[in-house]
Amino acid sequence: xxxxxxxxxxxxxxxxxxxxxxxxxxxxxxxxxxxxxxxxxxxxxxxxxxxxxxxxxxxxxxxxxxxxxxxxxxxxxxxxxxxxxxxxxxxxxxxxxxxxxxxxxxxxxx
Numbered sequence: 001x002x003x004x005x006x007x008x009x010x011x012x013x014x015x016x017x018x019x020x021x022x023x024x025x026x027x028x029x030x031x032x033x034x035x036x037x038x039x040x041x042x043x044x045x046x047x048x049x050x051x052x053x054x055x056x057x058x059x060x061x062x063x064x065x066x067x068x069x070x071x072x073x074x075x076x077x078x079x080x081x082x083x084x085x086x087x088x089x090x091x092x093x094x095x096x097x098x099x100x101x102x103x104x105x106x107x108x109x110x
Contacts, residue, residue, distance in 0.1 A: 005041055008051055008076070009037065009075075034050045051063070058084075
């Protein structure tokens with residue numbers, strides 16, 4: 001792989017917390033998912049860079065790709081979050097896959 005595997009983790013928040021600009025818990029949870037995901041892909045031998053991004057996955061991927069030359073994108077979310085990957089795949093000329101990070105995995109890694 002000539003470039004990197006880019007891991008994008010949206011900061012998922014409730015609509016009320018988003019409206020109140022209370023993003024701290026969402027960002028902390030996203031940073032935990034990012035840490036677990038990056039470690040696992042690095043152990044598997046991938047060159048990885050990761051970014052916590054906007055809840056809007058297309059925006060999050062676009063922001064991260066402005067900083068990183070990547071061959072593929074992994075979007076990591078909690079089980080409760082659906083991701084409109086079809087639209088994201090139409091927007092970017094890279095393979096994009098979705099992985100779910102179980103909250104129990106985060107607690108075990110902490």
